[in-house]
Amino acid sequence: MSAEWQGYGGEQRLGGNILTADGWLLGDIVWRDGVITAIEGEPVDPGTNDRDIILPGFIDLHVHGGGGADLMEGGESLATLACAHVRFGTTSLLGTSMTATRETLETALADAGRIMRAPPVDGADLLGIHLEGPFINPDRLGAQPPHARAGTLAEFDVLDALAPIRVVTLAPEIDGHTALIAALSERGVRVQIGHSAADYGCCCAALTAGASGFTHLYNAMSGLHHRDAGVVGAALAHADYCEMIADLIHVEMGALLAARRAISNLYAVTDATAAAGMPDGEYRLGEQRVYKCGETVRLADGALAGSALTMDRALRNLVSLGLSVAEASAWLSTRPARYLGLSDRGELAVGRRADLVCLSPRLEVHCVQVAGRQIALHKAPCQGNGDS
Template identity: 70%
Template sequence: MTLEGNILTPEGWFKGELTLRQGRIAGISGTPVDPEDNDAPRIIPGFIDLHVHGGGGADLMEGGDALAVLARTHARFGTTSLLGTSMTASREALLKAFRDAGSVMATPPDRAADILGIHLEGPFINPDMLGAQPPYARPGTLEAFDELDALAPIRVITMAPEIEGHMALIEALAARGVRVQLGHTAATHDQCVEALQLGARGFTHLYNAMGGLHHRAPGVVGAALAHADYAELIGDLIHVEPGAVLAARRAIPHLYVVTDATAAAGMPDGEYRLGEHRVFKQGNSVRLADGGLAGSALTMDVALRNMTGLGLTLSEASRRLSLWPARYLGLNDRGVLAPGYRADIVTLSPNLDVEQVWVAGCPVIE
């Protein structure tokens, strides 16, 4: 199969042809181009979402085929790889959700994003910084981690480093290659720095559910801006205002975008589930009954347009939705368009609307 248009490569934009063969990119040919000079499709790497709870009306914590439903839903909007993301919950609820997620991963759904594993967002968080998480926060142990990891692989975990025993746990998990992120935390700046030195790699939904920046108490946000190489940020421009997005972009070299999407993503306004919570989609936001933000209804194509609307070039926005999350997870077979890489591809109109999506060379949209 051959695709024609403006192709974003590691060397820049080329107008020409991209050839797919057996799920990989077999070749790219063309001449350098400014895509703004023509109306041909924009061909960019598929999006990689490392924080997604739900979509298409399904929430990961429901179990059953929820992970398959959300993976199919987000694929329609250009996401070609993702981490299903859990909520803080009881041990029994987590075991069921992980067992069912593992079953979905064992027989991957078709026309769906590649499910890379699980982002365990809690329960090893600060009970005073729950945000929209249900009240099941508790200290973490390797035994509790291993029990869940045996059912479905945990690639990313969110933790509060200030909880007793968590510094040692951060060091142990980092040594295994798990990406430990600091989030839902009231840690001090120095505690965050210590966690980073022990192997923590990122920050969960930067600015949200963490101590803010004060010039005499820099807190978690200050530690992220001063020391982070990677951090995730919700790209809906509701969780984080544009000025704060741009400040983080300037400070954190590999800031990348996530959706933190709930079951409401890809769905009309109404009531949905987020773990044990009832949440309500109204327009572009998802909120608890008390009005507090509770995840999002965001899809990655909207996040891309939000980022370019802030002044990022399409190539930079693409890196923050594809290349940087791939590199953060240590994935060297995706995130860019180049020969030998997986054929995870999104074709966009000049207005950046999704026209077609390929996951490992298989079309998602008829």
């Protein structure tokens, strides 16, 4: 039985198995003006009935593209990807850049900033930018184009003025980056270690300087060896928060479960490209051409290049490994919200935003609410509203 949405005047409600901050309730969640005003019901095991499951909306902190659009194209691309991902339950996201020339980055972020000031009505909430490169190691590019360079606070300030940067991925072993980590951390920017060949000691120094996370754990970083722990070893030993691509392709089951055991606030991201939500074919990722075939996205040489993952599939993947729906929801909502310091979302509780995703017992998306606004799931990806 599906959840039933009802609206009466300014009050709206949705019924089903509701995952609250205090556990599962069978009943109704009520909101007005985009804010949850009540959650009514009785404790329940959601496996004992066929009602829909209501979770906090998914929060994706690493999204390059979707719906055929890539952030680095500029124009309306951020609006298009926001509207593509919301149909799969993502209610908030960070648009994520690629390593590029300074001119290309400035153009892309200027257009992204314009979209953030006048966001699409039917898209996910735009939290800001995840700057993944160019401050990375040229020997650990992964699918990033060859424009890596040492970071400076001056270049960061220019880009941040165009669109608010919330997360920066960098390689701590690059000269000058320890000081840059400290400066960015003091401003409240989340600095993540990634695309890096750093050794364990360098990573520990970066964490001491203010680094707070790791970008797509295991991928494009120095791996774990018992006499050379590398970036992976530092993450497993010391990370509080850490992102992981939950497509079960970038990271296989055993490695994912090992990280789950070691890192208390591991959270899922998609690292999605323009191919997310689209048929097989050729797409753009920064200045690269990538190819979607089934569940993978690759460069012409066969190397993995981002993903076609959506957050609802990430949820199903995690549950398939034995995580409960409640724990998987924490990976997708609660932990990323806490990592960014977002106190108004990530859990379903009175006073929080009415960001909801309603799923069938098979974890298929039935409806999505962004700040209490119901999203048309089968509508084509939207464009910006044209305002400046």
